[in-house]
Amino acid sequence: MDDKPQETGSGDETRRQDEIRGQDGAPEREKAPGRVGRGRRVRFGSAAAGCAVLGGVLVLLPWGRGADGPPEPAPGARAQAAVAGGVPASLPDLEALVGERERHLKEHPKDAESWAVLGAARVEQGRRLGDPARYSRAERALRTSLKVRPRDNAAALRGLAALANARHDHPAALEWGERARKLEPKRWTTYPPLVEAYAGLGDGESAGRMLDRLKTLRSDPAVMARAAAVYRDKGLREDAAAQLFAAAAAAGEPAERASYLEQAGQLAWERGDREDALGHFQEALRIDPDQRAAQAGQGRVLASLGRTTEALGAYRAALARQPLPEYARELGELYESLGLRQAARVHYDLLRSRVREAAAHGADGNLVLGRFEADHGDPQAAVRRLRTEWERQPSAAVADALGWALHRSGRSGEALEFAERATEGTHGGGVRSALHAFHRGMIELELDGHGPARRHLREALSINPYFSPLRVPQAKAALERLGEPPVGDGPPDWS
Numbered sequence: 001m002d003d004k005p006q007e008t009g010s011g012d013e014t015r016r017q018d019e020i021r022g023q024d025g026a027p028e029r030e031k032a033p034g035r036v037g038r039g040r041r042v043r044f045g046s047a048a049a050g051c052a053v054l055g056g057v058l059v060l061l062p063w064g065r066g067a068d069g070p071p072e073p074a075p076g077a078r079a080q081a082a083v084a085g086g087v088p089a090s091l092p093d094l095e096a097l098v099g100e101r102e103r104h105l106k107e108h109p110k111d112a113e114s115w116a117v118l119g120a121a122r123v124e125q126g127r128r129l130g131d132p133a134r135y136s137r138a139e140r141a142l143r144t145s146l147k148v149r150p151r152d153n154a155a156a157l158r159g160l161a162a163l164a165n166a167r168h169d170h171p172a173a174l175e176w177g178e179r180a181r182k183l184e185p186k187r188w189t190t191y192p193p194l195v196e197a198y199a200g201l202g203d204g205e206s207a208g209r210m211l212d213r214l215k216t217l218r219s220d221p222a223v224m225a226r227a228a229a230v231y232r233d234k235g236l237r238e239d240a241a242a243q244l245f246a247a248a249a250a251a252g253e254p255a256e257r258a259s260y261l262e263q264a265g266q267l268a269w270e271r272g273d274r275e276d277a278l279g280h281f282q283e284a285l286r287i288d289p290d291q292r293a294a295q296a297g298q299g300r301v302l303a304s305l306g307r308t309t310e311a312l313g314a315y316r317a318a319l320a321r322q323p324l325p326e327y328a329r330e331l332g333e334l335y336e337s338l339g340l341r342q343a344a345r346v347h348y349d350l351l352r353s354r355v356r357e358a359a360a361h362g363a364d365g366n367l368v369l370g371r372f373e374a375d376h377g378d379p380q381a382a383v384r385r386l387r388t389e390w391e392r393q394p395s396a397a398v399a400d401a402l403g404w405a406l407h408r409s410g411r412s413g414e415a416l417e418f419a420e421r422a423t424e425g426t427h428g429g430g431v432r433s434a435l436h437a438f439h440r441g442m443i444e445l446e447l448d449g450h451g452p453a454r455r456h457l458r459e460a461l462s463i464n465p466y467f468s469p470l471r472v473p474q475a476k477a478a479l480e481r482l483g484e485p486p487v488g489d490g491p492p493d494w495s
Contacts, residue, residue, distance in 0.1 A: 076100040078253065083120045086192050086222050090255035091128055091290045097121045115145035116155040123163045128290065130322040130354075132361035138163050139362070154183040154190065161193035168364040170200030170393050188218035192226050199233055202395035202428050207233070221247035225260050232267060233396075235430040241267050258288035265297050270432070272464035274301050292322035296330065303334050304466035325354040325368050332376075337469035348376055364389075371401045379408035396422045396429040396436070404439045412446040419443050423456070434460045434467035438475050445478055454482045 073081070075090075079097035082089035089097075101118040105111060119142035126134030142163065145156040157180035164173035174197040181190045191214035198207035211230050214223055228243035244264040251257035265280030278301045284294035295318040302311035315331040332347035351372055355365035366389040373382035382405035389398050403418030419440040421427040429436065441456030457475045466472060 079121060080117060082253065082256065083117065083124060084189070085220075086189055087253070088128075088256045088259040089121075089124060090253070090288060091125070093255075094121050094125050094128070098125065110148050112145045112149035112153060113155060115141050115148060116153070116159050119145060119156070120159040120162065123159065123166055127166050128292075128322070130292075130324045132167075132358040132363050135163060135167055135363065136361045152183060154180045154187065157183070158189060158193060161197065165193055165196045165200065167358075167362050168200070168367065168393075169362070170197045173197035174201065186217065188214060188223075191217070192222070195226055195230065199230065200395060201393055202398070204230075204233060204428055204430065221250045221252070221256065221260065224250075225263060228263065228267075233431050235425065235432050237267060237271060237432060254287045255290075258284040258291045258294065261287070262291055262294040262297060265294060269297060269300060270434070270464060272434075272466060274304055274466065277301050278305075290321070292318045296322075296324075296327045299327075299334070300330065303469055308334075308338065319350075323350070323354055325351040325358070325365065325372075328354060329368070329372055333468065333470050348372070367398060367401055370405060374401065374405035374408045379405050383409055383411075390418075396427075396431055396433075399427075399429065400433070400436045400439055403443065407439070407443045407446065412443050415443050416440075416447065432463055434464040435471065437463060438467070438471055441475070442478065445482070450482055451485065454479065454485060457482075 075093040075096035076099075079089040079093035081087075082093070083097070098118060098121050101114050101121065105114055105118065108114065119138045119140075122134045122138035122141060126132060126138065138159070142156050142159045145159075146153055149156070157176050161173045161176035161180060164170070164176060173193055177190070177194040177197055181194065184190050191210050194210045195207050195214065198204075198210060207230055211227055214226065224243040224247035228240040228247070231237075231240035231243065241264060244260050244267065248257050248260040248264065251260055261280045261284035265277045265284065268274075268277035268280060278298065281294040281297040281301065284291045285298070295314050299311045299315035299318065302308075302314060311334065312331070315327060315334065319327050319331065328347045328351040332344040332351065335341075335344040335347065352369070355369045358365050366385045370382045370386040370389065373379065373385070383402070386398060386402040386405050390402050399418045400422035403415040403422060406412070406415035406418065419436075420429075422429045422433075422436045423440050437456045437460035441453045441460060444456060445453035457479050460467065460475055461472070461479075
């Protein structure tokens with residue numbers, strides 16, 4: 001895929017393009033955003049000191065690398081062990097596993113277990129490659145497994161739950177996951193899809209209960225990473241970071257370790273710690289060059305540091321190998337912040353096409369497309385799309401997006417209820433999100449709530465002063481217009 005836009009603007013846009021391109025008019029050679037300087041180490045911070053005892057006993061994957069250890073397993077066996085254990089696997093290993101299962105099933109088409117393994121591997125491929133067509137193929141394999149063995153086939157049910165989560169269809173994930181739990185309530189791999197499904201439905205209490213059950217059955221890096229996601233949604237960032245550091249330290253394979261480092265980088269970015277975030281993203285890419293989420297993360301950090309050419313290169317590389325609509329939006333907004341509107345439109349069009357393609361393969365793109373339309377397209381269409389999403393999956397993220405779309409369509413009074421849900425822990429909005437706080441502050445400003453607006457806009461910049469190349473200048477401008485609070489207005493309330 002060639003995702004580089006044809007930047008053919010004029011005037012100020014052309015001049016800005018010339019700053020980004022080399023003197024001969026060609027794009028500068030991309031610096032290797034995934035490289036780390038010689039001898040560089042990942043900075044885990046003080047939380048790393050206790051990682052050896054966090055989350056219970058750390059269980060490594062069952063193969064060693066020592067001179068006296070067992071021989072390294074074949075790629076397909078590594079991927080099968082990872083997929084069966086809910087652990088990220090490398091793309092080459094996944095490809096080997098898929099090829100092996102396909103060849104086996106040509107001769108043994110009634111092997112329900114192999115159909116389930118094939119389906120689960122294709123789900124993971126779809127996630128890693130941003131390729132929704134893999135989801136359709138995964139579904140065929142998993143449903144074939146159920147057809148061959150319609151009863152007592154928990155592996156296929158778990159695979160369908162994982163597939164539904166990958167498609168952002170959390171109600172379906174919950175249904176498949178509960179069916180698997182009914183069959184195998186004491187198998188630990190039954191619970192991660194349920195944790196993810198409940199979180200996607202905005203039911204943090206149930207997600208926490210499923211996590212507690214999971215932790216009674218297993219304590220290993222994959223469980224720690226799942227716990228980190230739950231803690232992050234509750235606003236417990238330090239606990240989430242500690243779990244991820246422990247998971248990365250104990251991970252058994254490079255792809256697994258890189259995945260946890262990428263998640264640690266995202267946590268650092270969300271709190272505005274650019275140095276730590278960049279270090280985690282770089283190390284993740286060094287360990288696993290196919291870790292494109294880390295490459296997109298680099299783009300965010302590098303853009304905030306003013307290293308524009310490197311940021312564009314990182315985003316382009318991520319999109320070329322994992323063309324997710326979220327990356328297209330971020331790159332488009334970076335171009336827009338630089339005054340390159342034509343290049344931005346190229347990537348906004350790419351976002352729309354990727355959402356349409358994903359929908360053709362059963363994926364739910366209402367949230368990402370609704371967010372985009374609210375800011376860059378048709379806010380009324382965004383409201384309709386996000387209302388449907390809210391009825392199905394009332395999470396804090398959907399509440400934030402719907403509130404913002406209502407505000408953008410001129411209905412700020414109605415919007416405030418959803419903005420409050422997205423930002424107040426009593427309504428499930430425990431996650432500390434600079435974007436959510438910014439949206440609430442701008443809605444309150446429109447409603448002449450100057451005190452609350454000032455408080456939430458300051459909160460947004462306190463959480464992450466670099467959260468968006470487009471929205472940060474807007475937040476600062478709004479605060480400048482608001483000025484200082486009157487004497488006696490009280491200190492900011494960051495709760």
